[in-house]
Amino acid sequence: MTAGTLAKRKEKQIALKPQVTALAKLPPIPTSEGSQKVQKISKLIKPKTIGRLEPLPKKSFEKNEEIIELGPNSVINTVDDKNEMNQAIFLTILDLKDSPLPQINEKFKKSTITFDVSERKLFKIPLKYLQVLIDTIFQASHLTPLLIDPSGRVDTYFTYAGNGLVVDCKKILIQCDIQKAVSKEDAKEELRKVIVAGLKHGKTMVFTMMNSAFAFQKYFDDKFFPECILQQAGAEFLKDKNAYNPCLRKEDLDEFGGFYPNNDFKVLLTTQFELEDYEQFLEKSLDLMNVVPVFIENE
Numbered sequence: 001m002t003a004g005t006l007a008k009r010k011e012k013q014i015a016l017k018p019q020v021t022a023l024a025k026l027p028p029i030p031t032s033e034g035s036q037k038v039q040k041i042s043k044l045i046k047p048k049t050i051g052r053l054e055p056l057p058k059k060s061f062e063k064n065e066e067i068i069e070l071g072p073n074s075v076i077n078t079v080d081d082k083n084e085m086n087q088a089i090f091l092t093i094l095d096l097k098d099s100p101l102p103q104i105n106e107k108f109k110k111s112t113i114t115f116d117v118s119e120r121k122l123f124k125i126p127l128k129y130l131q132v133l134i135d136t137i138f139q140a141s142h143l144t145p146l147l148i149d150p151s152g153r154v155d156t157y158f159t160y161a162g163n164g165l166v167v168d169c170k171k172i173l174i175q176c177d178i179q180k181a182v183s184k185e186d187a188k189e190e191l192r193k194v195i196v197a198g199l200k201h202g203k204t205m206v207f208t209m210m211n212s213a214f215a216f217q218k219y220f221d222d223k224f225f226p227e228c229i230l231q232q233a234g235a236e237f238l239k240d241k242n243a244y245n246p247c248l249r250k251e252d253l254d255e256f257g258g259f260y261p262n263n264d265f266k267v268l269l270t271t272q273f274e275l276e277d278y279e280q281f282l283e284k285s286l287d288l289m290n291v292v293p294v295f296i297e298n299e
Helices: 003-024 033-044 079-094 102-111 127-140 153-160 169-178 184-201 232-239 241-247 278-282
Strands: 123-126 144-148 164-168 204-208 266-271 291-297
Touching: 123 127, 127 144, 127 153, 127 291, 144 232, 144 278, 153 164, 153 204, 153 266, 164 169, 164 184, 169 184, 169 204, 184 204, 184 241, 232 241, 232 266, 266 278
Parallel strands: 123 291, 144 266, 144 291, 164 204, 204 266
Antiparallel strands: none
16 A cells, blocks of 8 residues: 555545534534433333243142032032032043142042932022022933022023023913903914024023912913923923924024024023922912922021
8 A cells, every 4th residue: 555545544544533523513402302202211211131931939728628519429629629519620621640739630520510310309599699509400411400499589590591591471371361462372482483583592591480389281382372382391302303493483593494402501490489498379370390490598
């Protein structure tokens, strides 16, 4: 490199230095009030730690000692068992023969809700355990639940329940037998429509009698309201095509002319008579030997 070239480079460097110095001495750009707030907030936000996960706090589950008795051979597990039960279900799904938690599996078997509904007998339970019991009765499929609740809370419960389809039997009785505003045939047609809707969409049919002795036998008709619908919580009606086919009309069939009942279809009855009176008032309305009486206690 020649001496002339070095001299030119030095001249360029000297020429650039004042420009850099001038830039460094420029006054700061004024910031708006909004940007100042953003700067203050950004200082408060702590950067996230990447690659590090804080362990979740461990929830202690004490051994459950609380067993709620609801009659012979019936127990209900409390909320404290929920975590252990979920683990036991997981192991059951995996079908692990050599389970690492055998004590949990054993506890799960013992704490499963069970009711002896093999025979007709009276159950007395608080309202909060109602759904558990009627589900057990439905699974047995040989008796129909008759819910006895003078307070009327059960009727309110099923009125707002998503899967309930309420049939107001007292209203039919008043309109047909007292006011004579609706004919018997029209009432039977309304019953048929509701039954078919429940059968199609898998609803729980809730026949509410309130404080009336509704004469079901007066409305029994194979083409509208078959008697077997009140037997076995509706299971017999659901399984027998010869029972529900006569109740179907052309508008109830699909575009191919078929009808497919939903297996979630169920039937139950409610009354607001007192426990000591219900048999006396309903013995002519129902076959009481085909129902499971369930009395709802005041809590």
